[in-house]
Amino acid sequence: MTGPTAIAMAKTGEIRVGISGWTYKPWRGMFYPAALRQKDELAFAAGKFRTIEINGTFYGLQRPESFARWRDDTPEDFVFSVKAPRFITHIRGLRDVEAPIANFMASGLLALGPKLGPVLWQFPPRMTFNAALFEPFLALLPHDTTAAAALAQKHDARMDGRDFIEIGGARKVQHAVEIRHESFAVPEFTRLARRYGVAVVCADSLEWPRILEVTADFVYCRLHGSGELYASGYDAKALNFWARHAQRWADSHDVFVYFDNDMKVKAPENALALARRLGISRGGEKMAKESKAQERTIERVMHEAKEGELKTGSGKKAKSRKQAVAIALREAGASNQDTPPKNQRNLRQQQGE
Numbered sequence: 584m585t586g587p588t589a590i591a592m593a594k595t596g597e598i599r600v601g602i603s604g605w606t607y608k609p610w611r612g613m614f615y616p617a618a619l620r621q622k623d624e625l626a627f628a629a630g631k632f633r634t635i636e637i638n639g640t641f642y643g644l645q646r647p648e649s650f651a652r653w654r655d656d657t658p659e660d661f662v663f664s665v666k667a668p669r670f671i672t673h674i675r676g677l678r679d680v681e682a683p684i685a686n687f688m689a690s691g692l693l694a695l696g697p698k699l700g701p702v703l704w705q706f707p708p709r710m711t712f713n714a715a716l717f718e719p720f721l722a723l724l725p726h727d728t729t730a731a732a733a734l735a736q737k738h739d740a741r742m743d744g745r746d747f748i749e750i751g752g753a754r755k756v757q758h759a760v761e762i763r764h765e766s767f768a769v770p771e772f773t774r775l776a777r778r779y780g781v782a783v784v785c786a787d788s789l790e791w792p793r794i795l796e797v798t799a800d801f802v803y804c805r806l807h808g809s810g811e812l813y814a815s816g817y818d819a820k821a822l823n824f825w826a827r828h829a830q831r832w833a834d835s836h837d838v839f840v841y842f843d844n845d846m847k848v849k850a851p852e853n854a855l856a857l858a859r860r861l862g863i864s865r866g867g868e869k870m871a872k873e874s875k876a877q878e879r880t881i882e883r884v885m886h887e888a889k890e891g892e893l894k895t896g897s898g899k900k901a902k903s904r905k906q907a908v909a910i911a912l913r914e915a916g917a918s919n920q921d922t923p924p925k926n927q928r929n930l931r932q933q934q935g936e
Contacts, residue, residue, distance in 0.1 A: 595833065595834055595835055595836075596801075596832065596833035596834065596835060596836045596837045596838055597833070597837045597838070598829050598830075598833050598837075598838040598840070598861055598863055599632075599633045599634040599662060599700075599837075599838070599839050599840070599863075600632065600633075600634070600829075600840045600841075600842075600854050600857050600858045600861065600863065601632040601633065601634035601635045601636070601664075601839075601840070601841050601842075601854060602628065602632060602635055602636070602841060602842050602843075602850045602851055602854050603635075603636040603638060603805070603841045603842065603843040603850065604635070604636060604637075604638035604639075605624050605625050605628045605635055606621065606624060607848075609848050610624075610848055610851065613848045614628075614848065614851040614852075615627055615628075625653065625656060625657065626656050626657070628851075629656070629657040629658060629661050630658070630865075631851070631855065631865070632854060632858070633658075633660060633661055633662065633863075633865065634661065634662045634663065634664065634700060634839060634841070635663060635664075635841075636663070636664045636665075636666055636703065636841050636843075637653070637663050637664065637665045637666060638666055640665050640666050640667065640668060640687075640690075641666040641667070641668060641669050641705070642668075642669065643668065643670075644668065644686060644687065644690040644742075645690055645691055646690070646691055646745060647690070647691035647694045647745070647746075647747035648691075649691065650690075650691035650692065650694040650695050650747070651691070651694045653695070653698075654694060654695050654696060654698050657698065661698055662698055662699075662700035663695055663698055663699065663700055664700045664701045664702070664703050664759075664803075664839060664841070665692055665695075665699070665700070665701075665702050665703065666702075666703045666705060667687060667702055667703060667704045667705070668683065668687055669705075670683055671683045671684060671687070671704075672704055672705060672706050672707070672710075673706075673707050676710065676716075677716050677717065677719075677720045678716070680720065680723070681723060681737065682737065682738070682739045684723055684724075684734065685734050685735055685736075685737040685738045685739070686738045686739060686741065686742050688725065688731050688732075688734050688735035688738075689735035689736075689738040689742045689746040689747065689748060690742070690745075690746070690747070691747045692731070692747075693728060693731060693732065693735070693747055693748065693749060693750055693751065694747050694749075696751050696752070697752070697754060699728075699754070699756070700757065700839065701757040701758060701759045701782070701801065701803055701839060702724075702756065702757065702758050702759070703759050703761065703784070703803070704758065704759065704760045704761070705760075705761040705763075705784075706760065706761065706762050706763060706764075707763065708763040708764055708790070708791065709764070710762070710763070710764060711764050711766040711767075712762070712764070712766040712767045712769065712771075712772050714771060714772075714775060717772075717775060718775060718779075721775065721776070721778075721779040721781055722779065724756075724758050724779070724781065725756055726755060726756055726757075726758075726780060727753060727754065727755050727756055728750040728751075728752070728753055728754045728755075728756060729750060729753055730756070731750070731756050732748045732749075732750045735747075735748045736748055757782070757799065757800075757801055758780075758781045758782070758799075759781065759782040759783070759784050759799075759803035759839075760776065760781055760782070760783060760784060761784035761786055761805060762783070762784075762791070762792070762794075763786070763790075763791040763792075764791075764792075765792050767792060767794070768792040768794060773794065773796045773798050776798040776799070777798040777799070780798075780799050780800065781798065781799055782797075782798055782799035782801055782802060782803045783796065783798050784803045784804065784805055785802065785803070785804040785805070785828075786804075786805050786807060787804070787805070787806045787807060787808075787825075788807040788808065795828070797832065797836060799836075800836060800837070801836050801837040801838065801839065802829075802832040802836050802837070802838045802839070803839050804825070804828070804829070804838070804839065804840045804841070805840075805841050805843050806825065806840065806841070806842050806843060806844065806853070807843045807844060808843075808844040808849075815844060815849070816844060816849035816852070816853055817842075817844075817849070817853045817856075817857075822853065822856050822857050822860055823860065825840065825857060826857060826860040826861055829857075829861060830861070840854075840857065841854075842854045842857075
């Protein structure tokens with residue numbers, strides 16, 4: 584991108600800008616075309632961003648077939664971040680967690696293959712810094728797929744018959760921790776994270792400490808809202824601020840930035856705007872125009888469709904209304920792949936998320 588708001592991307596590190604989750608009802612008709620099926624939302628979003636956080640893993644263990652579908656329904660250059668289960672971070676509070684971590688590693692993460700990005704470990708605001716508790720946890724975390732598979736093999740009986748432990752090639756596994764209590768804003772914590780090569784999340788929120796210190800070979804940033812948690816948007820000044828930080832970090836590190844201000848449909852808009860400022864947008868600037876064109880095409884097809892003779896703008900015949908809409912979506916430029924996360928729900932403010 585060129586122009587006064589563009590900020591040239593650094594050569595050394597790679598910057599990825601995305602969103603936290605993708606299944607939010609208020610986004611329909613705003614970010615997503617109104618007629619887009621819910622199962623097609625991931626494919627649509629992955630066409631706009633090069634990374635997305637998987638939130639469903641926070642609420643419970645997923646299955647390998649879900650990870651495989653997410654892998655297959657996103658572009659080759661796409662990367663997921665995977666949110667670790669709250670059972671480990673919130674319920675167990677890092678106590679007696681070797682088996683739960685093994686279960687998580689066996690649940691299908693490795694089925695993402697090269698699309699497996701950082702694992703996000705998010706802690707509740709009530710958790711305070713306790714080095715004696717955190718260090719054994721950090722020591723458990725695997726930093727490559729071979730170590731992840733070895734740990735996954737230690738899963739308990741509940742994973743029998745539903746585990747996935749194939750590595751499909753040696754790759755690194757990165758970890759990021761997001762803390763939400765002021766007691767973590769001390770040098771001892773960042774030194775501990777650096778010792779184990781774990782990124783401390785740079786979280787933008789008025790309610791939690793913001794730690795800008797780099798502690799790993801990548802940077803993980805979550806933007807929760809410039810004012811109101813999960814709801815406030817980012818204006819041009821704020822976006823330029825974060826673009827400059829991403830630029831500096833990328834001088835020597837890969838950078839992941841996720842917008843988590845989804846409650847008022849700000850996240851996609853802000854993420855697209857930041858990507859444009861960094862010159863890494865892939866078609867996002869055309870989103871509004873494309874969405875309107877898709878909606879008009881689908882509305883026309885559904886209006887004109889007659890039982891037994893359904894046609895699209897190209898004259899292709901469809902056997903059903905469902906197929907007519909699918910063809911219309913492709914013609915309008917939307918991806919139409921099956922992308923279910925099963926029974927996904929918007930649970931933004933439950934259990935400290």
